[in-house]
Amino acid sequence: xxxxxxxxxxxxxxxxxxxxxxVIARTSFSTSDYSDSELYADRLAEATKxxxxxxxxxxxxxxxxxxxxxxxxxxxxxxxxxxxxxxLNFKGHTPLVALLKKRLDLPRIELTNDANAAAxxxxxxxxxxxxxxxxxxxxxxxxxxxxxxNNQLVYGHDGFAGELGHISxxxxxxxxxxxxxxxxxxxxxxxxxxxxxxxxxxxxxGRTSLDSMRISEITAKHIADAAxxxxxxxxxxxDFTGRLxxxxxxxxxxxxxxxxxxxFGGPVNAGEVLLEPLRNTFEEHLIPxxxxxxxxxxxxxxxxxxxxxxxxALILAD
Amino acid sequence: xxxxxxxxxxxxxxxxxxxxxxVIARTSFSTSDYSDSELYADRLAEATKxxxxxxxxxxxxxxxxxxxxxxxxxxxxxxxxxxxxxxLNFKGHTPLVALLKKRLDLPRIELTNDANAAAxxxxxxxxxxxxxxxxxxxxxxxxxxxxxxNNQLVYGHDGFAGELGHISxxxxxxxxxxxxxxxxxxxxxxxxxxxxxxxxxxxxxGRTSLDSMRISEITAKHIADAAxxxxxxxxxxxDFTGRLxxxxxxxxxxxxxxxxxxxFGGPVNAGEVLLEPLRNTFEEHLIPxxxxxxxxxxxxxxxxxxxxxxxxALILAD
Numbered sequence: 001x002x003x004x005x006x007x008x009x010x011x012x013x014x015x016x017x018x019x020x021x022x023v024i025a026r027t028s029f030s031t032s033d034y035s036d037s038e039l040y041a042d043r044l045a046e047a048t049k050x051x052x053x054x055x056x057x058x059x060x061x062x063x064x065x066x067x068x069x070x071x072x073x074x075x076x077x078x079x080x081x082x083x084x085x086x087x088l089n090f091k092g093h094t095p096l097v098a099l100l101k102k103r104l105d106l107p108r109i110e111l112t113n114d115a116n117a118a119a120x121x122x123x124x125x126x127x128x129x130x131x132x133x134x135x136x137x138x139x140x141x142x143x144x145x146x147x148x149x150n151n152q153l154v155y156g157h158d159g160f161a162g163e164l165g166h167i168s169x170x171x172x173x174x175x176x177x178x179x180x181x182x183x184x185x186x187x188x189x190x191x192x193x194x195x196x197x198x199x200x201x202x203x204x205x206g207r208t209s210l211d212s213m214r215i216s217e218i219t220a221k222h223i224a225d226a227a228x229x230x231x232x233x234x235x236x237x238x239d240f241t242g243r244l245x246x247x248x249x250x251x252x253x254x255x256x257x258x259x260x261x262x263x264f265g266g267p268v269n270a271g272e273v274l275l276e277p278l279r280n281t282f283e284e285h286l287i288p289x290x291x292x293x294x295x296x297x298x299x300x301x302x303x304x305x306x307x308x309x310x311x312x313a314l315i316l317a318d
Numbered sequence: 319x320x321x322x323x324x325x326x327x328x329x330x331x332x333x334x335x336x337x338x339x340x341v342i343a344r345t346s347f348s349t350s351d352y353s354d355s356e357l358y359a360d361r362l363a364e365a366t367k368x369x370x371x372x373x374x375x376x377x378x379x380x381x382x383x384x385x386x387x388x389x390x391x392x393x394x395x396x397x398x399x400x401x402x403x404x405x406l407n408f409k410g411h412t413p414l415v416a417l418l419k420k421r422l423d424l425p426r427i428e429l430t431n432d433a434n435a436a437a438x439x440x441x442x443x444x445x446x447x448x449x450x451x452x453x454x455x456x457x458x459x460x461x462x463x464x465x466x467x468n469n470q471l472v473y474g475h476d477g478f479a480g481e482l483g484h485i486s487x488x489x490x491x492x493x494x495x496x497x498x499x500x501x502x503x504x505x506x507x508x509x510x511x512x513x514x515x516x517x518x519x520x521x522x523x524g525r526t527s528l529d530s531m532r533i534s535e536i537t538a539k540h541i542a543d544a545a546x547x548x549x550x551x552x553x554x555x556x557d558f559t560g561r562l563x564x565x566x567x568x569x570x571x572x573x574x575x576x577x578x579x580x581x582f583g584g585p586v587n588a589g590e591v592l593l594e595p596l597r598n599t600f601e602e603h604l605i606p607x608x609x610x611x612x613x614x615x616x617x618x619x620x621x622x623x624x625x626x627x628x629x630x631a632l633i634l635a636d
Contacts, residue, residue, distance in 0.1 A: 074607060084606050133475040147573060149474070154467050156575020157451040158611055161467075163572040166605045168565060170489065178605050247486060254481040255465060255573045257474020287484045287496050288402050289392060293476055 001055065001063050003048060003106070004312025006114060007031060007072035009087035009141065014047050015308040016055040021125035023305045025054035035089040037099065045103035067108030069314030070096065071117030071307060073142075078159035080111050086177055087141065110314045114138070114307065116153055116162060118299075119146025120317045121310025122262050123153075127300040135258045136299075137164065137249070139220070139265035143185035143192070149256050153317065165189060169248050188245045190220035193267050197223050197237045208233040221266035227273040238274040241267065246281030246296075253286065253294055264299035264306065271298075319373065319381050321366060321424070322630025324432060325349060325390035327405035327459065332365050333626040334373040339443035341623045343372035353407040355417065362414075363421035385426030387632030388414065389435030389625060391460075396477035398429050404495055405459065428632045432456070432625065434471055434480060436617075437464025438635045439628025440580050441471075445618040453576045454617075455482065455567075457538070457583035461503035461510070467574050471635065483507060487566050506563045508538035511585050515541050515555045526551040539584035545591040556592040559585065564599030564614075571604065571612055582617035582624065589616075 001024075005014040008031060015026035027047050034040035048068060056063055074085045080097030082088065097109050112120075119136035122128040128136070132151045138144040143165030147154040154161040165185030166176075173182025174195065186192045197218070201208065209231040210222055226234035249261055267274060279296050286294070301309060319342075323332040326349060333344035345365050352358035366386060374381055392403045398415030400406065415427050430438075437454035440446040446454070450469045456462040461483030465472040472479040483503030484494075491500025492513065504510045515536070519526065527549040528540055544552035567579055585592060597614050604612070619627060 076607075131475075149467050149472050149479075149574075150470065152468065154574055156467070157449075157577035158575060158607075160607050161573065161575035163575075163605065163608075166572050167569040168603065180603065180605070251485040252573060254484050255479065255570060256467075256472055257476060257479035257481075259475035285486065285498065287481065287498070289394075289476075289478050290481075 002066050002312040002315045003051065003068040004117075004308040004310065004314075005044065005048070005068060005070045006117070006307030006311055007070060007075075007082075007088070008114075008307075009073065012044060012047070013308055014044070014051050015305075015312070016051050017309060017312040021309055023308055024058060025051050026308065027051055027054075032089055037090040037094040037096070040090060041096065041099035041103060045100060048104055065106055067106050067110065067315040068100070068104065069117065069311040070109070070111045071114035071311040071314075072096070072111060073114060075111045075113045076159040077110065077112040077116070077155050080109075082111070108315055112314055113144065113162075114310075115144025116146040117310035117314055118144070118264055118301075118306060119148060119153060119162075119310070120313040121301055121306060122264070122299055123148060124313040124316055125301060125309050126262070127297055128260070128262055131259050133256065133258045134260045134262060135164075135252065135256070136262045136264065139188060139193070139263065139267045140190055143189040147256060148258070154256075164252060167248060167252070169244060184245075184248050188241050188248070190266055193220040193223055193237060193241050194218060196240055197233065200233050200236045200240070204233060204236065206233065210234070219266065221269060224267045224270035224274070227270045235273055238267070238270045239277045242274045242277035243281040246278040247285050249278075249296070250282050250285035253290060257290070258294060260295040260297050262297050262299050264301065266303070268298045320384050320630040320633045321369065321386040322435075322626040322628065322632075323362065323366070323386060323388045324435070324625030324629055325388060325393075325400075325406075326432075326625075327391065330362060330365070331626055332362070332369050333623075333630070334369050335627060335630040339627055341626055342376060343369050344626065345369055345372075350407055355408040355412040355414070358408060359414065359417035359421060363418060366422055383424055385424050385428065385633040386418070386422065387435065387629040388427070388429045389432035389629040389632075390414070390429060391432060393429045393431045394477040395428065395430040395434070395473050398427075400429070426633055430632055431462065431480075432628075433462025434464040435628035435632055436462070436582055436619075436624060437466060437471060437480075437628070438631040439619055439624060440582070440617055441466060442631040442634055443619060443627050444580070445615055446578070446580055449577050451574065451576045452578045452580060453482075453570065453574070454580045454582065457506065457511070457581065457585045458508055461507040465574060466576070472574075482570060485566060485570070487562060502563075502566050506559050506566070508584055511538040511541055511555060511559050512536060514558055515551065518551050518554045518558070522551060522554065524551065528552070537584065539587060542585045542588035542592070545588045553591055556585070556588045557595045560592045560595035561599040564596040565603050567596075567614070568600050568603035571608060575608070576612060578613040578615050580615050580617050582619065584621070586616050
């Protein structure tokens with residue numbers, strides 16, 4: 001039995017996972033309440049113990065805990081630290097694995113970034129089981145990714161490989177964090193898709209099926225669902241997103257020559273309205289030796305459990 | 319003792335290499351004379367035997383030949399074939415390793431693309447000895463690259479990883495092959511630098527120290543040398559090249575998080591006129607967790623021998 005924790009800017013989730021990839025018990029608490037990393041580690045350790053207790057109560061057999069895997073923004077596998085996260089209240093360098101080892105008696109505690117955790121989850125529990133070379137792309141608040149080469153997740157020389165969201169796609173494009181402009185996640189993450197939706201309202205005018213919603217309520221998932229249901233502004237949004245992401249993935253494929261890209265996140269719910277322009281533009285921009293070889297696949301991991309499953313799978317990866 | 323062959327669009331070079339990385343004997347012939355792959359394989363086998371004979375004549379000890387490594391445009395390590403090369407006269411699929419195995423009695427014959435061969439050469443004989451994660455970038459007719467991750471060259475699922483020259487950098491930019499536009503090699507390869515030089519003459523007017531040359535004679539190496547000597551148009555050319563390449567490498571670094579980029583080719587002769595804007599723009603475009611960690615280094619392999627050394631090193635790589 002393993003434990004997985006997903007640290008998001010808003011909530012921290014933690015759950016226990018059985019060898020078949022079923023989440024057995026879970027809990028969550030507010031991440032944003034904590035600006036002190038010691039107090040946060042106290043709370044995470046307490047929540048972990050609560051999940052272990054709930055799991056043990058639910059099982060008659062003795063449970064052997066293999067460890068805790070954690071996915072976090074800017075989580076560094078090599079150092080076990082969260083480094084300069086943009087959307088957490090504890091800033092700078094937080095040596096989370098070291099802090100938790102003082103508080104929990106588990107054989108292994110590992111940390112990586114949330115998208116790397118998702119890639120490992122897809123490899124161990126999802127559609128990437130038979131792929132040695134693939135790239136996982138997560139469309140959330142940011143655009144994250146995890147790169148597998150030769151059956152192994154690529155960490156790179158300092159543990160930060162796979163930050164595809166920050167690749168520049170439109171010179172002098174939308175304003176991003178860090179004083180940069182035009183990076184992929186400002187267009188194709190859930191947040192970027194929301195920005196595109198408002199751009200499409202501006203460009204096209206007319207009505208959308210989401211008109212009765214408050215601006216603050218609208219998420220990429222609403223836009224994806226509206227596109228799926230035939231809303232023209234939402235369809236134009238997903239079409240733009242698919243084409244831009246397709247072009248970017250055609251460039252990214254040149255680096256590691258993956259056999260597939262797996263896509264995960266709320267926007268993927270739009271289905272073919274997103275995937276068809278994405279696949280077409282992707283193929284169009286590939287150079288001949290790459291054409292008609294690389295699959296674009298929606299993740300098979302269920303949304304609600306993915307982050308916990310992915311993080312827990314870190315304990316099972318080489 | 320190993321053998322290395324570099325297949326270029328114009329010439330094929332072949333040489334023998336001793337364990338210290340010295341080229342002992344060499345020969346070359348015209349690639350472009352051959353449009354039939356069987357006849358080409360005959361000629362390459364004959365040239366290989368000539369180099370072996372010359373090497374054996376020069377040595378008193380018995381020579382044990384470990385094999386022949388070949389670097390070629392669109393050379394595929396996994397299949398041993400040259401696939402759809404843009405600048406060779408024999409088109410389509412040429413199973414060169416199989417053709418040579420019928421003609422040569424050597425323990426190993428391996429093929430990869432020329433930039434991958436250069437990366438292995440840099441790793442075994444050059445400045446990348448102590449790097450597990452690095453990317454080699456070759457600025458020649460095209461812009462080639464070889465990507466090392468975890469101490470291994472990345473081939474990807476079908477043997478074509480590391481085609482960085484085709485990454486899109488300027489949407490709707492310069493016309494490239496394959497009906498694509500704005501890819502990196504049309505700006506930053508030796509050929510691209512030549513195009514930029516003429517663009518700078520157009521934009522800035524005025525005279526250059528290369529004015530007495532015929533247009534057809536001008537190469538990126540002339541421009542690099544003129545920049546090194548203070549010619550303003552050439553300096554502007556190398557500055558533009560450095561900035562664009564720096565921005566592109568900052569995106570590429572996000573995929574595999576290399577510890578260094580090694581640069582190879584005539585344009586690198588420009589020295590700091592190219593490298594300073596390159597490094598500055600690179601750092602400026604990196605996201606914070608990547609800043610001040612990744613080196614940009616000129617290759618330490620000598621130009622004349624690099625292709626042969628790199629190809630021969632393929633026999634020594636894992």
